[in-house]
Amino acid sequence: xxxxxxxxxxxxxxxxxxxxxxxxxxxxxxxxxxxxxxxxxxxxxxxxxxxxxxxxxxxxxxxxxxxxxxxxxxxxxxxxxxxxxxxxxxxxxxxxxxxxxxxxxxxxxxxxxxxxxxxxxxxxxxxxxxxxxxxxxxxxxxxxxx
Amino acid sequence: xxxxxxxxxxxxxxxxxxxxxxxxxxxxxxxxxxxxxxxxxxxxxxxxxxxxxxxxxxxxxxxxxxxxxxxxxxxxxxxxxxxxxxxxxxxxxxxxxxxxxxxxxxxxxxxxxxxxxxxxxxxxxxxxxxxxxxxxxxxxxxxxxxxxxxxxxxxxxxxxxxxxxxxxxxxxxxxxxxxxxxxxxxxxxxxxxxxxxxxxxxxxxxxxxxxxxxxxxxxxxxxxxxxxxxxxxxxxxxxxxxxxxxxxxxxxxxxxxxxxxxxxxxxxxxxxxxxxxxxxxxxxxxxxxxxxxxxxxxxxxxxxxxxxxxxxxxxxxxxxxxxxxxxxxxxxxxxxxxxxxxxxxxxxxxxxxxxxxxxxxxxxxxxxxxxxxxxxxxxxxxxxxxxxxxxxxxxxxxxxxxxxxxxxxxxxxxxxxxxxxxxxxxxxxxxxxxxxxxxxxxxxxxxxxxxxxxxxxxxxxxxxxxxxxxxxxxxxxxxxxxxxxxxxxxxxxxxxxxxxxxxxxxxxxxxxxxxxxxxxxxxxxxxxxxxxxxxxxxxxxxxxxxxxxxxxxxxxxxxxxxxxxxxxxxxxxxxxxxxxxxxxxxxxxxxxxxxxxxxxxxxxxxxxxxxxxxxxxxxxxxxxxxxxxxxxxxxxxxxxxxxxxxxxxxxxxxxxxxxxxxxxx
Numbered sequence: 001x002x003x004x005x006x007x008x009x010x011x012x013x014x015x016x017x018x019x020x021x022x023x024x025x026x027x028x029x030x031x032x033x034x035x036x037x038x039x040x041x042x043x044x045x046x047x048x049x050x051x052x053x054x055x056x057x058x059x060x061x062x063x064x065x066x067x068x069x070x071x072x073x074x075x076x077x078x079x080x081x082x083x084x085x086x087x088x089x090x091x092x093x094x095x096x097x098x099x100x101x102x103x104x105x106x107x108x109x110x111x112x113x114x115x116x117x118x119x120x121x122x123x124x125x126x127x128x129x130x131x132x133x134x135x136x137x138x139x140x141x142x143x144x145x146x
Numbered sequence: 147x148x149x150x151x152x153x154x155x156x157x158x159x160x161x162x163x164x165x166x167x168x169x170x171x172x173x174x175x176x177x178x179x180x181x182x183x184x185x186x187x188x189x190x191x192x193x194x195x196x197x198x199x200x201x202x203x204x205x206x207x208x209x210x211x212x213x214x215x216x217x218x219x220x221x222x223x224x225x226x227x228x229x230x231x232x233x234x235x236x237x238x239x240x241x242x243x244x245x246x247x248x249x250x251x252x253x254x255x256x257x258x259x260x261x262x263x264x265x266x267x268x269x270x271x272x273x274x275x276x277x278x279x280x281x282x283x284x285x286x287x288x289x290x291x292x293x294x295x296x297x298x299x300x301x302x303x304x305x306x307x308x309x310x311x312x313x314x315x316x317x318x319x320x321x322x323x324x325x326x327x328x329x330x331x332x333x334x335x336x337x338x339x340x341x342x343x344x345x346x347x348x349x350x351x352x353x354x355x356x357x358x359x360x361x362x363x364x365x366x367x368x369x370x371x372x373x374x375x376x377x378x379x380x381x382x383x384x385x386x387x388x389x390x391x392x393x394x395x396x397x398x399x400x401x402x403x404x405x406x407x408x409x410x411x412x413x414x415x416x417x418x419x420x421x422x423x424x425x426x427x428x429x430x431x432x433x434x435x436x437x438x439x440x441x442x443x444x445x446x447x448x449x450x451x452x453x454x455x456x457x458x459x460x461x462x463x464x465x466x467x468x469x470x471x472x473x474x475x476x477x478x479x480x481x482x483x484x485x486x487x488x489x490x491x492x493x494x495x496x497x498x499x500x501x502x503x504x505x506x507x508x509x510x511x512x513x514x515x516x517x518x519x520x521x522x523x524x525x526x527x528x529x530x531x532x533x534x535x536x537x538x539x540x541x542x543x544x545x546x547x548x549x550x551x552x553x554x555x556x557x558x559x560x561x562x563x564x565x566x567x568x569x570x571x572x573x574x575x576x577x578x579x580x581x582x583x584x585x586x587x588x589x590x591x592x593x594x595x596x597x598x599x600x601x602x603x604x605x606x607x608x609x610x611x612x613x614x615x616x617x618x619x620x621x622x623x624x625x626x627x628x629x630x631x632x633x634x635x636x637x638x639x640x641x642x643x644x645x646x647x648x649x650x651x652x653x654x655x656x657x658x659x660x661x662x663x664x665x666x667x668x669x670x671x672x673x674x675x676x677x678x679x680x681x682x683x684x685x686x687x688x689x690x691x692x693x694x695x696x697x698x699x700x701x702x703x704x705x706x707x708x709x710x711x712x713x714x715x716x717x718x719x720x721x722x723x724x725x726x727x728x729x730x731x732x733x734x735x736x737x738x739x740x741x742x743x744x745x746x747x748x749x750x751x752x753x754x755x756x757x758x759x760x761x762x763x764x765x766x767x768x769x770x771x772x773x774x775x776x777x778x779x780x781x782x783x784x785x786x787x788x789x790x791x792x793x794x795x796x797x798x799x800x801x802x803x804x805x806x807x808x809x810x811x
Contacts (some may be wrong), residue, residue, distance in 0.1 A: 005227050007298055010809070010811070011325075013803055013806065013807060013808045013809055014808065014809040014810075014811060015774075015808055015809070015810045015811065016810060016811040017811070018811070019329070021229075023714070036472050036518065036793070036795060036796065044315075044796060045508045050265050051791045066492055068334070068602060072485070083397075084796065084799075086792060086796045086797075086799045086800045086803065087800065087803055088791070088805075089796070089806060090788075090792045090796065090800055092532060093789060093790035093792070094618075094774065094786070094788065094790075094800060094804065095773060095774045095775040095810070096462065096773055096775060096789075097773060097774075097786050097787050097788045097789060097790075098771070098772065098786070098787045099353065099745065099770065099771065099772070099773065099774055099783045099784075099785060099786035099787065099804070100359040100643075100770070100784045100785040100786075101451070101769075101770055101771070101774065101781045101782060101783040101784060101804075102766040102767065102769050102770070102779045102781065102782050102784070102785070103766050103770050103777060103779065103780075104763070104766055104768065104780070105652055105653075105654065105760060105761075105765070105768055106652065106780050107651035107652055108650040108651060108652060109598060109653055109768050110652055110656070111653055111767070111768055111769065112651045112653065113653065113767040113768065114767060115657065115757045115758075115759070115760060115765065116753055116757065116758040116759050116765075116769050117657065117658050117755045117756070117757055117758060118756045118757070118758050119447050119755060119756060120755065120756065121753050121755050121756075122753075122754055122756055123751055123753050124358065124649070124752040124754070125749055125751050125752075126646045126749060126750045126751075126752070127642050127644065127747055127748075127749045128566065128641055128643065128644045128685065128747050128748040128749060129642040129643055129644075130638050130640060130641055130642025130643075130747070130748075131642075131747040132605055132640070132641050132642070132666070132687075132746075132747075132777040133605050133666045133745075133746045133747075134605055134746070135604075135746070136604075136605055136606040137602055137603065137604060137605075137606075137734075138565070138567055138570065138602070138605065138606055138607050139568050139573060139600070139601070139602050139603075140565065140566070140567060140568075140599075140600070140601050140602075140603055140632075141481070141566045141567075141568045141573070141576070141597065141599075141600050141618070141629070141719070142563055142564065142565050142566075142597070142598040142599040142600075142691055142692050142738035143563065143564045143566070143596050143597055143598055143618065143620050143621070143633065144561075144563055144564075144596045144597075144617060144620075144621060145562060145564065145619050145620065145621035145622060145623075
């Protein structure tokens with residue numbers, strides 16, 4: 001079973017994380033392993049610093065994992081403590097699911113909602129396209145009689 | 147029973163005058179005696195004759211000095227009679243008589259015998275002496291000329307005297323056409339006993355002899371007759387093909403049906419054809435009528451009362467009107483005669499001025515008679531002030547015609563009010579003209595009471611408002627001051643459009659935002675944002691030219707209609723001395739007092755408190771409901787219909803994390 005190790009910089013609550021690296025290691029899972037939080041012992045790989053990886057994918061389990069802890073058990077064996085990244089593992093289901101959520105403002109949003117407002121006021125001026133009062137004058141006389 | 151007893155003095159007087167009375171029985175009265183009733187004769191002695199007509203005087207009842215003529219005077223004037231009436235009321239006395247010696251006979255003298263008249267009549271001829279029809283007894287001296295003329299339709303063939311003893315014949319001179327025959331006994335031959343013979347013949351059918359009588363009638367009718375180009379003379383014969391041509395004398399005109407021949411066959415008339423100008427009348431006997439009675443008459447040609455002058459035409463042109471005479475356009479030189487109808491029509495947009503000095507029902511198209519200087523006016527046609535009509539009379543010649551029109555009362559001006567655009571200079575003149583001294587020298591009349599308003603608009607009006615230049619009128623007073631006459635008492639002044647485009651394109655354009663509309667001569671007004679944001683605001687002033695008040699209508703493209711109306715007083719009136727008719731305002735409660743606030747162009751101000759973190763990554767004020775696919779950024783999912791093969795535990799994890807907020811890249 002393959003274990004692919006990655007290095008990520010995204011926060012945990014990110015969906016569509018950017019996976020960097022990709023070191024595939026063949027592993028044998030022990031019987032009774034918890035697929036949500038498995039511990040994966042790995043023999044030391046010369047030239048590879050396993051502590052540099054913080055994310056893993058086990059395609060055979062169909063899951064993405066955070067590497068929560070890397071510990072050395074006997075000098076040549078490293079144990080990787082994994083926790084399932086459910087957001088990335090099930091992102092297709094999540095993104096496809098109908099949901100009610102709050103999000104950023106975008107053009108066309110005319111909800112009457114609350115945002116933090118400044119006390120400063122800005123003024124925008126829109127001028128008419130006609131200047132009727134042009135500074136000239138006309139005297140008008142009105143009289144009675146045919 | 148009455149009788150006449152001439153006095154002895156009367157008898158003596160008659161004797162001295164070589165005459166005497168004779169009783170009805172024919173006895174000469176030589177002494178005073180009663181003469182019985184009957185025909186009394188007065189006879190001249192041999193060698194004497196009466197001069198004039200003897201008279202006899204009588205008294206009848208109480209009336210004295212009644213006279214009567216002796217009658218039945220003989221041709222040689224030596225015998226006459228008087229009938230003494232059988233009435234006791236008549237008392238005859240004085241006889242007045244004058245006699246003379248009968249002059250010695252002139253050799254060659256001829257006294258027309260009755261037989262000569264009979265011969266002429268039989269031959270359809272007439273004898274004249276010096277133009278006078280001769281009768282039996284007419285004396286022709288050797289110097290007199292016998293003139294024979296034929297009746298119409300005849301010509302003279304021969305006429306003359308013949309000596310019965312020696313057979314000598316003295317013939318008349320016959321004109322070539324047989325129209326006259328003349329004879330003068332220039333040799334003084336004693337022709338009295340000669341036989342007279344005359345011969346004539348009928349002229350061809352249709353011929354006519356223009357007689358002396360015809361000539362006299364023509365002359366009396368102030369006309370002349372021509373045969374062709376030849377002036378007709380007495381007894382000129384017109385053949386059937388000859389044209390009779392009458393020419394009226396100057397100042398006279400023929401009248402159709404008053405110039406004609408009578409047709410002796412049918413009894414009808416053969417009328418002359420009167421020319422259009424009525425100066426000539428012609429006739430040709432085309433059908434061979436038997437021309438008998440000839441009638442000719444003329445009437446005085448009408449006198450032109452006025453000749454259309456260039457001043458007349460200029461006046462009508464200047465008054466935007468057209469003049470016709472008897473239905474045809476009046477042209478320079480057109481003479482106006484009594485009966486001619488002048489009709490003036492004002493062009494579209496104009497009416498004739500209703501001159502207050504003219505009688506009711508008349509319009510201001512007038513002229514003055516030359517004789518007394520009085521005015522006369524064209525009559526208004528019905529109620530149409532655009533049409534004036536005048537039928538020329540024979541009241542006398544008149545001078546130039548002056549027309550005066552005013553522009554038709556514009557539909558945009560209420561009542562009978564007038565609206566003028568005036569200059570400062572014109573205003574000064576009007577101010578001077580408003581005071582008029584009456585002719586009788588009384589107190590000055592202030593026509594300023596007819597001034598309704600005077601305002602100073604702070605802009606130039608559209609030239610299309612000017613109908614024309616017209617005299618400023620203050621009621622009945624025409625000031626003779628030309629000013630622009632306007633077609634409306636309200637000016638619709640568009641102040642343009644203001645397009646407001648939201649800068650955010652979302653609710654932030656509305657959040658904590660106020661829209662203020664700033665207008666010239668008006669307080670600023672706040673507008674609901676719904677009518678402003680992403681809309682176009684239109685502003686229009688409806689300015690009353692009477693007092694400068696205005697209705698400001700503000701429209702929005704949101705509704706396509708007016709969304710706000712303001713009543714303002716622009717405070718642009720100019721004071722003038724007329725308290726009475728100064729128009730009342732709509733009321734202080736509904737009109738805001740304005741004034742020049744320095745604004746020349748309307749504008750809208752949007753005053754807005756800006757959102758501080760409107761673009762903050764974690765500023766997520768917008769609630770949405772849909773699949774997250776396609777969204778990027780931070781979102782906090784409140785509810786999700788998650789369909790997944792994840793374990794329940796995993797789903798809980800998912801929901802918890804979504805509730806806490808996720809970043810979707």
